[in-house]
Amino acid sequence: MANKPIIPEDRLDAQLKDYLYRQTNYAIMLTGSWGAGKTFYLKNVFFENLKATGYKGIILSLFGIKSIDDVKDRIFLELYPILNNKVLKTSTTIFKALIKSIDLTKIITNDGIVTSAVENLEKMSQELGEQKREFINLDKLLICFDDLERANPDMLSDNQILGYINSLVEENNVKVIVIANEGKLPEQKFREVKEKVIGTTIHFAQEFETAFESILGDLKNPTDKFLTHVRESEITIFNFLKNENGENINYRTLAYFLNYYYPICHHIQCGFEVKDLDDQKDNILDVLLKFSLMVCIEYKKGVIDFRAKHGLENGVDYMIRKIYPIGDDKTKSMGEELIDKYFPDDGYMFYESIYAYLTGGDYFDQVKFYNEICSNYHVVDQNISPQYKIYNKLSAYAYQQMSDQEFIDETRKLRDYAVSGQFFLQDYPTIFYFIIRHGNVLNINYQTLINKFKKAIRKTIIFHKYIPGLNRYMTVGKDHEYYEYYSQLYPIMTEINLLAKTVSERKLDIQIEDDLQYDYQKLHTWMVQEYQNPAMNASFSGIRPKIFFNTFLKAANSQKVQMNILIMITYTPTAYDTVKSDFNFLSNLLELVTAYLAKKSVKNISGNLILELQENLKKTLNDRKGLIGEPLKIAIWIKSDLIE
Template sequence: MTGFISEPNKHIEKYFDYYFDGEKNFEYAVLLNGAWGSGKTWFIKEYIQKQESKGKKVAYISLNGLSKTSDIDDEIFRCIHPKLASKGAKILGKVAKGALKAAFRFDWDGDSKPDGQVSVSVPDIELPDYLKITSKFILVFDDLERCKLKIEEVLGYINYFVEQESIKTLIISNATEIQQNEYFLKIKEKLVGATFNYTEDQDLAIQSILNEVLDGDLKTVLNSNLELIKQIFNQVGYQNLRSFKQTVFDFKRFYKKEFFEGNGNFESEIFEKVLKAFFILSLENKKGRFEKEILNFKLDELEPMTDEEKRKRALQHLLSFVGEDAQKFQKKYQMRLNEYIFSKDLWNEILNKNIIDDKIIKKELYEKYFRFKEDQPTWYKLWYYLNLSETEFGYLVTDAQKSIEYSKLNNITDILHTISMLVYFKEQNLISFPVENLLVLAIEQFKKIVKLKENIKKLNFFDIREASGGYGLYAHEFPIFENFIEDLAQAYEDKYVEKNIDRVQELLILMDNDTYEFYQQITNKYYDYPILKSLEPGAFLDQLLKIDYRNAMNAIDGLSSRYTTHSQTKIYLQEEDWFEKIIALANERLALATMLEKHKIQDKFLPKLGEIKQQAYKG
């Protein structure tokens, strides 16, 4: 246990050794003062381990939030014998607690008054040594200023152990919180024989916490970044070593060496970037900086916005931090969004939901770092264009232009940023060729390579932001680029709609062989999307007449649920023309239908369809 305290606090350790190790009954307690986050509690826990290694029994009691002396009783008993204090040992616990009551001759009744020499019946059993008060027993009371009991009451309680039982007792507090209390000063004179002020020693505490990481490889890289970690800890300004320790072990759970390896080499650069982002976001999150989600800031109090203003505000998110609170955060760390490496959604999964998805982590690390390192795209080279020579700039701009003209880009991030850079350069009069034709070609290429997600029918600005790879878009302020973003979203929607012909064919098949799945798709999967507008009314009616009657009625029940249960989506209004055509075609069929078909249409289908129409309007 050597080396856990620095030179400015060595005298405290020496006095504690004198106080706790000697056989003398001091008849006073020792008080240790220190500011919150100074490391005093960490130091005490290290010192407790030192005493326990010598065979001492230490009961460490946090007074934080305790409001009755009986609560302190319970905490002492739990420390002395956690098994008897557990819910599964209540009866035996009462027996042992009764024995402890006899030994302490103190208030186990919760009335906050010393009971004197309490007469109790001790069972005829052999009690273990740790239930007997000996010179090897130590009491430690932490967080004195956070106890909800009156200061005179809690100190009087502690005084009983010191004065009547001669138990060596340490009290830990942030004295600045209670030093003006007259009762504290008065009782302190009688109770406390030695007072020490702990000198902040965060560096040693941080080093000690990092050394608790048993993984040799991770411990090595963490210690090699010790100065960076200290800098982050102080920059965050959340001087809470307990939270810091949680962050360290959260990072240990997250860390895999393979995340940071490229071509067999450990990339210390990306490791340091992720480490820095992880510690900042984790500590700020524990500090309560974010609104439920990582990097989600308090919104400015604004007047009601028009749709156009909302659209422009959403576009601002493509660049960086938006809002006063977010701007303060950005200024504090001087880091752009892309420097946090992972997307907001991924950070939220890692730090709030405790989900470690190796596949997604590797994918984002590749997109944000390894791809640029292996084969830097042209727009990435243009990112710091002011550092380029005239010749380099001209060459890269030409390369960017050709990459759009010849459809060379197969990555959405590259398309987005290449167009953004070219539009920005045009607006700044740094290039002379027109860009309008390039926008059309870029949209065509985007539509070709974008992958559809069945659950995403339309793209919004935030979806496109994620595709920007965490790098701000240079041209975000210019109307021509705003229109380009809108055209990208429309291109995705057009591609989605083009696949509707396959989707409605699947629905027709499900009507016949899996009516449950048909029901699920039109009431859940497409509950807010007018998919049935893409289905020919005649084909739907033909299928109703062709399939098993029960399946047909189940399909109509699906329509009923779609238009009535989910009426709040207004989906009926979007598909009303389609539904009216079904009813019209069914009436037309009556003239040519066979007897059974006429019966099904006239007496079964049409009444049900009319009922649905009536209910949908009510909704």
């Protein structure tokens, strides 16, 4: 009968087995890039295949060893389960140096486990004593020394490790594989290792599909939907992973990605309550898979971490830079370079919740993730409005798959929604670009379009919300081809945004004043939380001092204590820059308290708390001298509100 031909996937297996079956006095070296999966392959694939041959493989890391006795101890700890199995005690030899210097103290612990270990060791010694004491009778053992390049340099330089391996392979015909990461060992030392103990060097290169399926097989209870999704994305995953180490795939990173991406994917595949979002599941998964891959790869490379995002979080800035290039002389941030590398055709979105989870800064916060999804896909009141469905469709990279006519039709719809004022303020520059790109398919007059945008923005002024970072959407420079049109949008966007800010602050002031009087605990909790927020909005600057002091006088002592604390927290010198309206509130409140104390004699705990409020206000005003900035809001109280 003819021999079965060796298929490509079996070649490495055949090479390694050929070494085992030969009479040799040398070791072989298995090299490959870091993370290529060498150790994983030996432990999970090759060792399993060895079972039918009677061979048993062990892997021993040389990282952290300080002496040859350490090596022997580690070998013993790997061998012990084998030695306790009489079936494996057959003929031929392994040098008795493997056990002659066992340090039993390294097996002794405080948890009582050693008692049985020592008894077994004594029993094993008796059994070995019945055979030749010079040797341990284990015929088919393969020792794989891992992390050669991470071994103690002194032990490599004086050849202790190489001498020990040499004694095993030359004097006792022991089978040894030395695992090394390509390019990590100095060239001179690499040549020395090959000359002294290595007979053959085998380069390890896995078939991606085989390794991919093997790692998927190790996942705990993955759903069929998840497996289908990642298998359909296999080419994308492969291409992204090549960014880490050229053509050499780091399978450690692949395993990390698949394990951490699974909860994200499963959460999305379970569906969203908002039907419009649920309809976007495939697009969301596509974006999240690529984003997660980028973060995992660069995190494992050490380029980014939980705190060092290098501008990746500025996705809006990136999109604007791509849409409105302002010259090739602009220096890119590291984050921009990464985004260009992984997302050359747009489609990038940043998710703080996913980034923190993948870089070890947080658990997978599903609530925060959902809020980010809603923001990125313009979900309002549990729906994506018709105009933003069009916007999302035209902003996604997949829009290029449209037919020419469909693109014209969708662009026309976008224009119609825009000129009727149905978009958020910050989106108009991008919408202008969407309408005129690809040769101005609507043949529209640019100035006419800008005029209609300005009119629409003014007409819908009451619907616009304040955008703190609006300036990020207004970055087109004077050298831009369409600067004359964008520059007409920016002033009205700024004007309407400031008006929206005033309205927003007025609403907040009313809410704060209302909660101060009728739901103080709610207000207290919110303002304390706001203190932790770098963009802190908590302030009493728009509150009437009379309302604050009257509420203080009527409150129980426990609430008076809290109100004193809240004043100190809200107006710590480091909280945020004081504006004039803050100073006015504090000054007029102090005037009220001082006038009250001048007319009334205070005593007991309640009186002491009023005195404490007075001292807190004096200290706060004194601490903040010189820190007063320009007024950012108009105080909503007047002098006549003061208590007489």
